[in-house]
């Protein structure tokens with residue numbers, strides 16, 4: 353599995369152009385991309401990062417991390433996914449970084465998604481759908497999502513049993529048991545619930561290119 357993640361991450365380097373500022377996602381597949389980016393860092397101006405974790409990795413390699421407010425629109429965003437359907441619509445947020453990931457995807461002309469083959473599905477929803485929520489709205493949002501989708505919301509906890517806190521100071525609900533036949537409609541319906549910061553469905557703005565790690569990588 354990690355070998356196909358590495359192959360996907362390294363293939364994404366093909367999309368780097370000289371002088372670029374690169375949007376960088378979060379996760380173990382992206383970690384391979386960051387490692388490869390470090391080897392060509394003299395070609396880029398810097399990166400916009402989607403998480404504290406990726407910022408630390410980028411800075412450790414001497415890649416400057418820039419503020420999206422200062423850079424303006426980006427030409428390229430590279431990120432992983434938890435699931436990917438045949439229309440390049442995604443579930444993301446397994447690493448709890450979905451909100452900043454969604455912001456950078458929206459700001460980017462091209463979104464290259466890097467996945468291992470196990471992430472490909474026909475219908476999204478086997479992976480529990482992450483939703484970032486303002487802490488005081490946790491129970492309200494859970495009740496409304498249950499009524500709306502019949503999926504089971506579970507408050508994400510860390511290994512020590514504490515509620516996970518995102519980089520933005522919020523909590524995550526993971527919605528289990530969904531079969532998402534209309535991801536665009538579900539994305540906008542969940543987004544309407546007061547207290548929802550963002551939902552880990554990337555359907556309104558899907559990936560433009562999906563690289564599936566393998567020997568050779570498959571570019572969709």
Ligand code: 5RP
Pocket residue numbers: 377378379380381382431432433434443444445446447448449450453
């Ligand atoms: C983080 C994400 C990741 O891209 C997703 O969880 C995939 O992670 P990995 O590459 O470790 O399998 O959305 O919020």
